[in-house]
Amino acid sequence: MTLIKTNNGNTPAFRTLLSDFFDGEKFFNDDFFAGSRLPAVNVCENEKDFQVELAAPGLKKEDFKVYIKNDVLHISAEKKEEKEEKEKNYTRREFSYNSFSRSFSMPDNINPDEISARYHDGVLKLTILKKVPSTPKNKEIAVG
DSSP: OOOOOEETTTEEHHHHHHHHHHOHHHHTSHHHHGGGTSOOEEEEEOSSEEEEEEEOTTOOGGGEEEEEETTEEEEEEEEEEEEEEEOSSOEEEEEEEEEEEEEEEOOTTEEEEEEEEEEETTEEEEEEEEOOOOOOOOOOOOOO
16 A cells, blocks of 8 residues: 555645646746736835836846826836857757836826936836926906
């Protein structure tokens, strides 16, 4: 008689461990890798502006596209690399393609003409200035 440890009394434990990891529905599903595709974002609101920091190491400033359309801030990046080695008996080509896109709804109190972006040490930093609140002016209207 052989003793085999089982999980839920049905299948061997080592088999469920492997199937949990390599199960076709989980392992090859886009959701399995989704956590590593989107860079982390910090948003901080100050009295005069919003500061947005997005961690995206390994990119260049030319890889980013940042714009506002219909009160939505869009940040995306795309990086393509192609490497080819040719030797006497073989040719090896490697391709790498990475991209992401993030979108943020902007509040009404921002000034879309006053946004600056800077990429340094793997962090994209955006400064979004708020609108200067206008002070209501008192005006007397003559009745005629």
